[in-house]
């Protein structure tokens with residue numbers, strides 16, 4: 001266990017007191033005198049959405065904050081005046097900022113909702129850092145981050161958590177309180193960071209909360225998306241999770257619209273109109289995530305898929321399973337129409353597929369991890385002799401899944417691990433060379449996290465359990481809210497499925513509902529305990 005150390009929020013007083021001479025320059029704006037007149041006018045308490053870091057490399061990380069003194073301002077501007085504001089940032093080796101090793105200034109502009117995404121370089125590999133921001137005389141909370149290990153080294157351990165699907169209105173983010181207590185090195189978020197639905201008394205199940213009427217509308221405009229991120233990100237436990245470790249994020253569908261596929265809306269919005277919706281959804285996503293500037297969207301295009309390395313321990317391929325996918329076969333969310341089997345169908349788009357296979361072929365990692373949104377294991381929803389599939393998932397794109405598994409085989413990829421979100425259930429599955437033959441080779445493992453918040457308190461199981469556990473390759477089905485904690489070493493990957501008994505009120509304890517171990521070189525799930 002790592003020493004938890006003193007609390008992370010030294011506050012403005014200690015910031016001023018502890019950082020000495022360099023603070024004078026910092027506070028007086030000497031390194032950026034042109035901004036001195038503007039900085040005086042920053043509204044009080046502009047860090048209402050917290051701080052974040054993400055996408056660590058061996059020598060750096062991207063930092064994030066958005067100035068929003070009034071995160072729930074109905075116009076989506078967060079209470080900021082519509083002019084640019086300089087935001088100073090510092091990175092230190094200690095949380096009292098006695099030893100500041102990097103600093104700089106980023107401009108928060110109204111065009112990006114006063115968000116900043118400064119990219120820090122020149123850090124040392126595999127170590128902890130602390131960061132904070134200043135706007136005017138206002139100092140942000142302190143965040144902690146961690147660089148990736150040096151290239152080609154073999155770290156002895158990586159501890160990461162992954163989560164998805166946080167419907168703020170359906171419950172409290174208690175899961176994050178427990179995740180923070182576990183002190184992970186890294187956190188993955190696999191999609192549905194927001195939900196676009198109107199929030200009103202019928203679905204506002206977070207006890208003790210009321211919301212004004214501007215939230216009772218389907219999210220469609222840029223201002224509405226910004227307000228929705230402001231609402232979700234105003235949660236202190238979510239902010240604490242961002243401040244405790246770097247995040248690696250991808251999208252699923254609700255960052256734009258439920259069940260969309262490429263430029264095809266699930267509710268029949270014509271593509272040219274839908275692409276405008278996608279453009280503002282992607283833009284608001286970028287504005288609110290710790291993403292580097294190379295991932296800034298251009299119109300309806302979000303360059304999101306990317307690769308991160310943890311020495312030779314792990315390669316993480318972060319996938320985009322929405323933007324480039326073919327439409328659902330025959331337009332059916334559930335079914336088995338012949339179009340499903342079309343060998344040309346693609347989930348990732350051919351460009352992302354080629355990028356993925358090339359990257360896998362070049363990997364020297366023990367563990368090759370795909371961080372993505374939707375279930376890859378084949379799940380036949382018809383328990384009788386017929387076959388029915390959820391076409392939203394990889395089951396709607398079986399040829400694309402076959403090509404991926406062929407690439408695993410062709411390049412002899414070591415230890416494929418698929419991390420998945422989307423279904424709001426905890427699932428663990430073996431990925432099979434031949435889904436219909438339980439004795440066929442196991443290609444890799446899939447770990448599916450449940451939701452952080454959705455559908456209220458829920459229950460341990462539900463009516464879908466017989467379908468999931470009816471598949472010979474599925475080893476776990478559990479329906480409570482929570483996340484997955486992993487410990488990865490050069491020899492094994494341990495996954496703890498964590499679950500909460502309730503979320504509609506705060507303060508739930510957490511427990512581990514199942515632990516699975518996968519040995520390097522021996523693909524497949526071994527249940528422990």
Ligand code: FE
Pocket residue numbers: 165191192254422423424
């Ligand atoms: Fe979801």
Ligand code: CA
Pocket residue numbers: 380381382383384385386387388
């Ligand atoms: Ca069947």
